[in-house]
Amino acid sequence: MILLTRRAVFSASHYYWNEAWTEEKNREVFGRCANRNGHGHNYTLEVTVAGEPDPVTGFVVDLKWLRDVIEREVLEAWDHRHLNLDAPEFAHAIPTTENIAIAAWKRLEPPVTKDGGARLERVRVYETPEIFAEYRGER
Amino acid sequence: MLSASHRLHAEGLSAEENRAAYGKCNNEHGHGHNYFVEVMVAGQVDEATGMVIDMVALDRLVREKVIERFDRANLNLDPLFADRVPTTENLTQAIFGLLQDGLPAGELEQVRVEETENNYFECRLGG
Numbered sequence: 001m002i003l004l005t006r007r008a009v010f011s012a013s014h015y016y017w018n019e020a021w022t023e024e025k026n027r028e029v030f031g032r033c034a035n036r037n038g039h040g041h042n043y044t045l046e047v048t049v050a051g052e053p054d055p056v057t058g059f060v061v062d063l064k065w066l067r068d069v070i071e072r073e074v075l076e077a078w079d080h081r082h083l084n085l086d087a088p089e090f091a092h093a094i095p096t097t098e099n100i101a102i103a104a105w106k107r108l109e110p111p112v113t114k115d116g117g118a119r120l121e122r123v124r125v126y127e128t129p130e131i132f133a134e135y136r137g138e139r
Numbered sequence: 140m141l142s143a144s145h146r147l148h149a150e151g152l153s154a155e156e157n158r159a160a161y162g163k164c165n166n167e168h169g170h171g172h173n174y175f176v177e178v179m180v181a182g183q184v185d186e187a188t189g190m191v192i193d194m195v196a197l198d199r200l201v202r203e204k205v206i207e208r209f210d211r212a213n214l215n216l217d218p219l220f221a222d223r224v225p226t227t228e229n230l231t232q233a234i235f236g237l238l239q240d241g242l243p244a245g246e247l248e249q250v251r252v253e254e255t256e257n258n259y260f261e262c263r264l265g266g
Binding site (some may be wrong): 002003007 | 147151152160161162222223224228229231232257258261263
């Protein structure tokens with residue numbers, strides 16, 4: 001079995017805020033990330049699919065196809081957007097790197113499985129070069 | 140790192156089907172990449188040496204089995220790709236097999252090959 005990973009970059013703004021908490025509690029837990037005017041990152045998304053290379057083409061999936069899926073399912077929704085205000089999955093959930101990885105998985109898993117005939121192995125989201133969150137689905 | 144050329148072209152497909160499947164990677168005269176190869180071995184830390192494996196021996200193995208074979212080479216002309224298209228999926232599996240043969244059973248954990256800054260491939264023990 002081979003794992004194949006495609007990288008993509010998107011830029012977005014966000015802030016961390018729990019509506020159920022007081023302003024003081026939000027500032028205490030989230031620090032500078034609670035600034036309501038938001039801030040931004042260049043996120044690097046790594047999408048890994050698993051499968052056997054096709055005996056004829058030698059491909060697990062076509063990398064151009066995977067690039068287009070990532071572009072259509074994730075980048076069109078999130079790139080150069082404000083995640084709290086523009087992305088429906090973060091209308092009520094806090095757009096932490098953890099939640100972004102889970103949300104990317106939910107967007108990508110159906111087309112990879114259904115149209116790509118492969119298995120989505122993991123999604124990794126780098127918020128900065130020093131921090132990433134990885135989601136491998138529920139097992 | 141190894142620098143090699145390849146052309147993605149499946150004998151079982153027509154010229155048109157090859158272009159549809161591989162796009163510019165089907166270019167008749169090939170193209171090349173700098174492939175970054177990461178080799179991961181697993182084992183207990185030896186009590187006497189404090190090492191999992193002798194890195195000098197591992198370096199030598201990778202150089203002899205992989206770098207000398209594929210660096211500055213045309214992958215399509217290697218016997219390993221006589222009946223397989225040298226996609227990076229197949230290259231990763233080939234490198235895993237070459238290194239596995241030179242190491243004690245079970246020691247090679249993973250081979251990862253980065254083809255460009257936008258994609259990489261992994262082959263794992265038992266996977």
